[in-house]
Amino acid sequence: MAMGGLDERKIEEIVSRVLERLGGAGGVTSAPARGPAIEPAKPKTNIPRGTNGVYQDADQAAKAARRAFEQNEKTSIATRVKMVENMRKAVLSNNDALSRYAVEETGLGRYEDKLSKNELVAKKTPGCEIIRTRAYTGDDGLMLTEHAPYGVMLAITPTTNPTETILNNAIGMVAAGNAVVFNVHPSAAGVCNWCVHLLNEAIQAAGGPRDVIVSIERPTIESANTLMKHPLVRIVVVTGGPAVVKQAMNSGKKAICAGPGNPPAVVDETANLDKAADAIVRGASLDNNIVCIAEKEVIAVTKIADNLIEQLKRKPVLWLDQRHVRELERVVLEGDHVNKNWVGKDAGVIAKAIGLGGHGHDLRLLMCEVDEQHPFVQHELLMPVLPLFRVRDSAEAIAAALRVEHGFHHTATMQSTNVENMSAMARVCNCSIFVKNDASYAGLGLGGEGYTSFTIASPTGEGLTTALNFTRERRCTLKEAFRFV
Ligand code: NAD
Numbered sequence: 389m390a391m392g393g394l395d396e397r398k399i400e401e402i403v404s405r406v407l408e409r410l411g412g413a414g415g416v417t418s419a420p421a422r423g424p425a426i427e428p429a430k431p432k433t434n435i436p437r438g439t440n441g442v443y444q445d446a447d448q449a450a451k452a453a454r455r456a457f458e459q460n461e462k463t464s465i466a467t468r469v470k471m472v473e474n475m476r477k478a479v480l481s482n483n484d485a486l487s488r489y490a491v492e493e494t495g496l497g498r499y500e501d502k503l504s505k506n507e508l509v510a511k512k513t514p515g516c517e518i519i520r521t522r523a524y525t526g527d528d529g530l531m532l533t534e535h536a537p538y539g540v541m542l543a544i545t546p547t548t549n550p551t552e553t554i555l556n557n558a559i560g561m562v563a564a565g566n567a568v569v570f571n572v573h574p575s576a577a578g579v580c581n582w583c584v585h586l587l588n589e590a591i592q593a594a595g596g597p598r599d600v601i602v603s604i605e606r607p608t609i610e611s612a613n614t615l616m617k618h619p620l621v622r623i624v625v626v627t628g629g630p631a632v633v634k635q636a637m638n639s640g641k642k643a644i645c646a647g648p649g650n651p652p653a654v655v656d657e658t659a660n661l662d663k664a665a666d667a668i669v670r671g672a673s674l675d676n677n678i679v680c681i682a683e684k685e686v687i688a689v690t691k692i693a694d695n696l697i698e699q700l701k702r703k704p705v706l707w708l709d710q711r712h713v714r715e716l717e718r719v720v721l722e723g724d725h726v727n728k729n730w731v732g733k734d735a736g737v738i739a740k741a742i743g744l745g746g747h748g749h750d751l752r753l754l755m756c757e758v759d760e761q762h763p764f765v766q767h768e769l770l771m772p773v774l775p776l777f778r779v780r781d782s783a784e785a786i787a788a789a790l791r792v793e794h795g796f797h798h799t800a801t802m803q804s805t806n807v808e809n810m811s812a813m814a815r816v817c818n819c820s821i822f823v824k825n826d827a828s829y830a831g832l833g834l835g836g837e838g839y840t841s842f843t844i845a846s847p848t849g850e851g852l853t854t855a856l857n858f859t860r861e862r863r864c865t866l867k868e869a870f871r872f873v
Contacts, residue, residue, distance in 0.1 A: 438585020496732025537565030649798030671827030
């Protein structure tokens with residue numbers, strides 16, 4: 389074992405200590421309070437109104453999707469490949485407007501980061517190619533395992549990645565042969581419906597059926613619940629906070645649930661501190677930290693904490709003193725939950741609200757030092773405010789990461805050059821995404837290897853969902869034939 393590394397016994401000790409504190413429970417019920425789940429719809433900007441695939445009524449939408457599914461089943465694979473290709477192109481060629489309207493309508497995030505996220509999804513979401521039939525041959529003949537569509541899927545999507553989640557889900561679901569009804573977040577309905585319209589045009593231009601992707605013009609929690617119970621909906625896929633995950637799990641249908649996270653960024657005594665600071669600031673400030681995988685707190689080993697803070701101060705970060713931390717608490721917290729008015733706002737705007745004016749769009753983050761129990765650490769803030777706390781050593785850092793992640797098993801990051809520490813944290817945190825030595829978004833394939841997904845299903849275990857998760861496995865056996873070797 390290398391110096392400072394962790395052996396098996398120590399790992400087990402950490403896990404049992406933390407599980408004891410968490411009451412042995414993981415999942416959505418341990419979520420800290422976040423305030424009301426839904427904001428009232430805001431007045432629309434000048435977003436183009438799309439009507440292709442957009443329905444006023446949930447029942448009509450489900451019926452249209454069912455008709456489309458029956459057509460899609462008969463569509464050739466070559467046409468389906470072309471449909472997906474056109475969907476990618478539709479978003480890439482409208483990315484500027486989609487990104488701009490998403491910021492304008494929701495009031496969340498950064499236009500330039502939405503451009504990157506939409507582009508990532510358009511280019512790196514797996515399509516039909518990920519679905520492969522497996523064949524087994526032997527003395528008894530042939531067996532095939534095929535991936536068949538479910539039928540009509542319901543997708544409930546967040547306000548934080550509005551068009552990204554639509555494109556990502558739609559590519560996977562349609563590539564797998566399904567049709568999908570979107571019940572999007574009411575605060576993003578304008579841009580989402582326009583995106584659905586564009587995707588339908590793209591599909592039809594490829595020779596695909598009408599209404600393979602449909603949405604509800606004015607989505608509500610009620611329309612979401614109607615669709616969850618609708619007899620034509622076979623499977624429910626939700627991407628959002630704890631309330632919608634709980635609702636989907638109680639729907640009585642198969643549910644794929646992508647819930648909240650609170651990703652820790654551990655920096656140990658072996659990290660390259662300049663690179664660590666750069667990665668953390670890039671990751672935590674992506675789209676003003678509204679992305680579920682973005683670093684939400686930094687856990688620094690005492691030995692390097694001062695040097696790390698020095699490095700962080702060299703980035704586009706405003707480091708707050710304790711007086712301004714108190715001011716910030718007053719502004720962004722409301723009792724035991726986060727004040728939603730500040731979610732996704734620019735760091736410069738939040739700084740101004742605590743008397744630190746003069747910072748523009750270039751300022752990426754507000755940072756401060758607090759202790760582990762501080763609400764900035766415990767809550768999923770979803771804004772460019774990143775707290776840091778110190779711990780004695782790497783074992784304590786990993787234990788703290790497990791605690792503050794609240795058992796979501798969503799995303800964690802580590803800045804380290806010690807292989808034992810990295811593998812210990814991977815094992816202990818047991819997350820859908822674990823990134824070492826880069827920004828959290830490398831785990832989405834943005835500057836990291838691999839495909840992307842914007843529905844990272846930790847509560848139900850699929851991880852980064854793809855078309856494969858939107859299929860049923862079917863076995864087809866042939867006795868005593870087609871065994872040629
Ligand atoms: P949200 O939970 O407020 O809304 C998400 C969707 O669920 C919306 O369409 C909303 O209308 C619907 N909804 C909310 N409560 C509902 C209920 N009781 N019944 C039916 N539908 C309901 O979340 P948000 O603010 O849009 O997004 C941010 C949250 O989503 C964060 O917690 C973030 O971590 C999480 N998220 C997770 C992933 C992932 O892949 N795991 C991706 C993006 C966002």
